[in-house]
Amino acid sequence: MSARPGSHVLQVPPAALPRLTTTATLASWLTTVDHKRIGILYGATAFAFFLLGGIEALLIRLQLAVPENTVVSAHTYNALFTMHGTTMIFLAIMPFNAMFFNFVVPLLIGARDVAFPRLNALSYWIFLAGGLVLNASLLTGTPPDVGWFGYANLTSLHYSPGLNVDFWIFALQILGVSSVMSAINFIVTILNLRAPGMSMMRMPVFVWMTLVVQFLIALAFPPITVGLIFLMFDRFFGTHFYDVAAGADLHLWQHLFWIFGHPEVYILILPAFGIVSEVLPTFARKPLFGAPVMIYSGVLIGFFGFGVWSHHMFAAGMGPVADSAFSIATMLIAIPTGVKIFNWLATLWGGSIRTTTALHFAVGLVGLFTIGGLSGIMHSSPPVDLQQTDSYFVVAHLHYVLIGGSLFGIFAGIYYWWPKMTGRMIGEGLGRLNFWLMFVGFNLAFFPQHYLGAIGMPRRIYTYRADQGWTVANFASTIGAFGIALAVLVFAINAWRSLRRGDPAPADPWDGRTLEWRTSSPPPAHDFDVVPPVYGRDSFWREKYGPRRGPAPGGATAEHPDGGHAGIHLPAPSHWPLLIALGMLIVAVGGLTHVALVVVGALWTLYAIVRLALEHHRTPEHAEQRGVLGLDHRKVAMWVFLGSECFFFGTMIATFLAYKGRSVVGPAPHEIFNIPVTSLSTFDLLMSSLLMVLALAAIQRSDHRHTRLWLFGTAFFGLIFLGFQAFEFTDFVHRGFTMQRNLFGSTFFLLTGLHGTHVAIGVFWLLSLWVLSLRGRLGAVDAIKVEIAGLYWHFVDVVWIAIFTLVYLIP
């Protein structure tokens, strides 16, 4: 695109950029750190898993097409609906959304990439590893068969003795790592990598929804991670977290799952809301109606999303007070959601509408999600919910939300951004056929399920009798499911034709409003030749048609074209993200087969992480990573990570306290703890924090001798703490108190053991910095690295402050 008045030319010739020297070889894709390529990888992988999950759905519908059908056995049916749910949620919808986050968000905020490109690649490869682990269960004939929310104690060794649940645990844990890593990356990117002038309230609504979703991921995944760790320890090491005979409460799993599971609904749907909020204004040629209110509504939905999880548990018997509280909270969440619906309608009202395929899907979402939302409000009433729980009404509701909402939004986004992503236009005729087939097929498949649920058909049954009155609706539903499959086939043909011989896409095919349309289609590796000026919300529209507004307070535009940095720096490709993910895959395979593989995989992963960390240790362009907040990306990332860790340890500590006094056999805490010894170890850890800040102060004043001294001192104090813990654990075991002994032992050893693991990681990190300093490779310019390690170390310290009081001291 031609340079605009006030813009600056590229200061580094593209040929000098390492990323641009790569060609379209397999190796270039395996080592790419380009956010656009990673976005395409997410999209292609998600589509493959989407097809797999779709085939599973078709088999489910074939089985239910007629009464007493025998297409699959009851056991296979259990596996099909488990794999279908898990695949569609974690391997299709989430990565489809990740495709848009990756490809579009940096373009929308005028950035050249995400904050941590190699971490971004790592997130993708870990996601792929998780997907492979889950689907490898099909090859071994042991697919998970406990439903996508795997309620305890169906998942216990007693009821699920095979590898089925183990595959599910490892896959979800790996996928969780990928998601949290990616979430931290995008939070930092959006907060710190915006183009000068792109204030928060000037950001497109899709970027806002992405930001909200990343916070939801970073905060909601730790509780399910903890729940899965409990399950893994119950199955592998004989602990009692979900063992009723030992005093455990099976509701714990339900709580931990739904504390994650309900925000997960918004993780799946809010990106679609963001997409629709971009598509409607473009094709109505009007600004989004009430854009600030749309942003606040999205934030409120995300916030309320953490306070409604127990509405999934009304049938569990929580009592009228809890039921009432969660019922009210659930009804409240309908308000910001309703605001969005009405604002979309108001955006279309009076607009100069162009009925493209993208608009069809966006409007489809508005209508279909409203139906799903309304049935959701019905569930917020406990008496009504009790009638609908575990019935096909719920199946209808969740599909109206996740297909009518999420998937229609994703297709709107695909048709909207396809020209930008591929550089080709995609067929509008086939696109509309795709839409209508999907719209009709979807409603035929899922609307009758409301009726089926209302007349009593339970979900998750593999067959039914002819005299139950469910035959016609089920048959219609199956026809509809194949209609959806036909729609997906039409999309695949359309996409193939576009890639093969589609018309070249101009930079701005839709007369777009936001910054991604300001660069070529597809964008160059560096996204923008110059960092684009920002004239307000809908910046590109204002640039084309006015009125232009000045830069945001404190920001700069054309006067400061590259955020204060001269030239363009793009990180070189790296193979370490792929190799780290490979190591994690080996660990998972080892967990399913032999412990030796776990050790090999863990050592390999550790080695690859160190290599990745040191890959650009001395690259001058990586020394300074400050963004628009005036903060280093790495520091912001560490604080987001620590926020996420609050949820991890909060869940662990809450479980310890919830289970306190519930053990059916001794010993009790007061019979076993040695408070004076633990007080000494606590003092030791507190003093290590003092040494840590002294190390930071030393490196900031370039006092390398003292830097080394205090770094080693901190690590040494950490080792002493671990020694205390080893002594305590050994003493307990000798006295017969183990994690298998009782519920107290399970919660105590896992909580303190995981904290000890964090300390051990910190010690390794500090010793690595110490070795770098000894070798003269840790100068004042690296103070930020010591600061970040210090933040982690102090956090481990404050967690112990809480553990010491809540676990050891409180009677």
Add this chain to the structure above:
Amino acid sequence: MSAEHSGEQPTVGTYLLVALVLTLVTGLEVGVIYVRRLAPIIVPLLVAMSAAKFALVALFYMHLRYDSRVLTFLFVGPLILASGLAVALMTLTGAFLVFGR
């Protein structure tokens, strides 16, 4: 306001003073559990002292007192939310009942 902007930086003396307070409060924590007359208020007392130590480390050693408020938001927001969820989880699983069933 970031440290660079405010110009305020913690000194080594500040770090040592914080360490001294942390040591004293830890000593107090251990001491009060042996004082029987404090039994009725022991839980809030211990939680308050623990929270004070937590805050001291976060404010001074982790530099939240001197650093950008964005970082405070990124940490304290999730901390409050996680604490609320933990209390709710304990209540719902019957560890303590804020309200009756």
